[in-house]
Amino acid sequence: MASNEEIAKQVIEAIGGEENVQSIAHCATRLRIMVHDQEKVDKDAVEEIDKVKGAFFNSGQYQIIFGTGTVNRIYEAVTNQGVSGRAKEEVKEDAKKEGTAFQRAIRTFGDVFVPIIPVLVATGLFMGLRGLLTQDQILALFGLTADSIPENFLLFTEVLTDTAFVFLPALVAWSTFRVFGGTPIIGLILGLMLVSPALPNAWDVAEGAAEPLNFFGFIPVTGYQGSVLPAFFAGLIGAKVEKFFRKRVPEALDLIVTPFVVLLIMIVLSLFALGPILHVVENWIFDGTIALLELPFGLSGLIIGFFNQLIVITGVHHIFNFLEIQLLDNLGFNPFNPIITASIAAQGGAALAVAMKTKQKKVKTLAYPTSLSAFLGITEPAVFGVNLRYGKPFIMGLVGGGVAGFVASIFNLKATGMAITVIPGTLLYLNSQLFLYILVNIIAIGVAFTLTYLFGYKDKE
Structure with a gap:
């Protein structure tokens, strides 16, 4: 090689x-x-x-x-x-002038969220490990019960599992400033202001344990713990405001004046206009996602599991990051992940069938590693390198994803995190769901593999 x-x-x-x-x-x-x-x-x-x-x-x-x-x-x-x-x-x-306006917008959205995903993955793993260690069956192995767990240990795990979501607006504003050409540290501070302890905690307000601050008699102001859109648009507009002033403030005063003016303008705009409006929009998006996921008879899993990889090849799948973040923040779990896992595992199963059926050495050397990549959660090599190239394997993978997604919905599977799937995703189901999660993956791979092997690939193609 x-x-x-x-x-x-x-x-x-x-x-x-x-x-x-x-x-x-x-x-x-x-x-x-x-x-x-x-x-x-x-x-x-x-x-x-x-x-x-x-x-x-x-x-x-x-x-x-x-x-x-x-x-x-x-x-x-x-x-x-x-x-x-x-x-x-x-x-x-x-490349900003290439593609439709929607594609450009989603690409930008992806640029903002991709750098944040690793810490959210780590947070999901911490949630999974905490779920495993606090199971009655696991505790019983050590002669312990739930009452035996020290309170300090639980507080320690909360630090690991809650920090990223508590300060999510800071991460989003930092990344948005970076993408749109502003100074990232200004974005970070602006995001931290949105979750300042001086503001009523958003989760306490949602539970009725606190009341929003009422400005001018009609503007409710709270913190934005876990919110995404207010921080995203604050970062987008803030970066533009910063670039506007950088061009006009004398260099000798720039270090002092520009950050001061940007933060002052943006925190007023964020708390009194962007935040209240976009928080409502965020709730609409969340409610729409929940409505889709709650379709009866497993329809949500069938639809999402089948169409997910079609969306992936268009390059606009980064919108799912936002949806999964919203689900984790509002529900504490992620029912989207197991369905996405089904669609990914199925494409790996289709590529594996091609590898095992073909007699062409180059196709084998390509299909085997790409199927492994899919089983580790990355489908692009299998989709673009094998399945789409031959056409039918990709379609069989879509069918496998739909069938397994249907099963995931019927069993009501819920992940503790996001962004990792198939084999690594096992860490998000270290609880009573583990067997069912493995079953969904086996169904996805098995259906796609069988259909591809029998009907989806011939060497002459």
């Missing part, structure tokens, strides 16, 4: 040489390249390069799928060849 340096040279040559590269960046699985002339890209040559699991143009970018971990090393090797690497935000700026 070629080294990463050799692969980097082959990639540069296949995309038309360094002079054809406008900018280059990477995400979790893909090398994202803006090229000057798409006609100079030798697509067939790219597909033949070692470790490449698929490639396609999307939103003005040529995206080459290498998979989690590998893409970081290939990116480093490419930039070491002298190709100019730029921040992903700059590459997005180059």
